[in-house]
Amino acid sequence: MPAVEPIPLARLTTLRTGGLPERMVDAHSTDELVDALRTAWADREPVLVLGGGSNVFVGDEPFEGTVIRVLTGGIERLSSPRSGFARLRAQSGEGWDEVVAVAVDQGLAGIEAMSGIPGTIGAAPVQNIGAYGQEIVQTLVEVDLIDEDSGEISTVPAADLGLGFRTSVLKHHYGSVPERRAVILSVTLELEEVGESPRTVPGSQLRTALGLAPDAEVSLSWIRDHVLATRARKGMVLDDGDPDTYSAGSFFQNAIVSASFARTLPAECPRWPVTPDMDPVLVIPLTAYQGYVPPTQSRESDVKVSAAWLIEHSGLRKGFKLPRSRASLSTKHALALTNRGSATAAELAELARFIQGRVQAEFGLILQPEPVLVNVVL
Known part of the structure; x- marks a missing residue:
């Protein structure tokens, strides 16, 4: 398919960094997206698949390869085999918040707490997006995707995506490659049909964030409006007039640590238990059974700790920046690195490394970046 005139990636990413790519393709349909991917993969050239550009940190140098912009759209409602539920199937280029808005408008519950998260729905399962106690893993049924190695399209159930805390088998973590190299073409969610009548809000984390009592009843639209506010x-809703939103959202992940390590942190550091994996099923062949079954091993669950708290209590307050730098922490949220006006990727990377160093020196923990890093080294 024909290429378009390349656009500097600084104009297409919410952190506003990134050089000019060699080639750029705009895919407005699934067929165009599949064709563009197969062509680029066959040529064995570097490929950057770009949705909303909200979870990527791109270096200053020109991108030596092809940028494929996913501009596919469309949301359809499907029946569900479960009584009281319905499914929404969206093309990967559809904006995540547009999908949430449709769900709320149709009285479908399960993703309203994730209102306002930027980016496309095709990127949402890659890092299992979440907010206020809701994660896409709770409602995801399946995805259609195309594998890089084979070029084949398949429907993959959510259980096969390895969805965990801000991760999946598809995510390119810093310093590693994905377990499965593939691009999502569409996403199917299953949501509860609750209508617009007020009801109690499940989930203490969301109730706390919204200041609701356990027995308070509110509508889905009320939840969406207050989450957006x-x-x-x-500064976590994109706004051209607010430099605090020139970011990739939360730049560092909340850390998952052992319970013993968590006890070394100050007691006031916010933390949440992480449900441990269930013990694997123990199978003892009859020929080897000697009348003794070893006891199951129990262990304390891991703990998720607040990266924002660690940053602020390492001495780096909201709005902190290095001398003469155009990059700073958000003035509203200590977890967001922001571009205050034409900052280079090098300036943002310098700030990120400084933050990592301070938190490590103070608490003995290295914070890991959440966005995908392209031509950037921390």
């Missing part, structure tokens, strides 16, 4: 106060 809460995120806006933190």
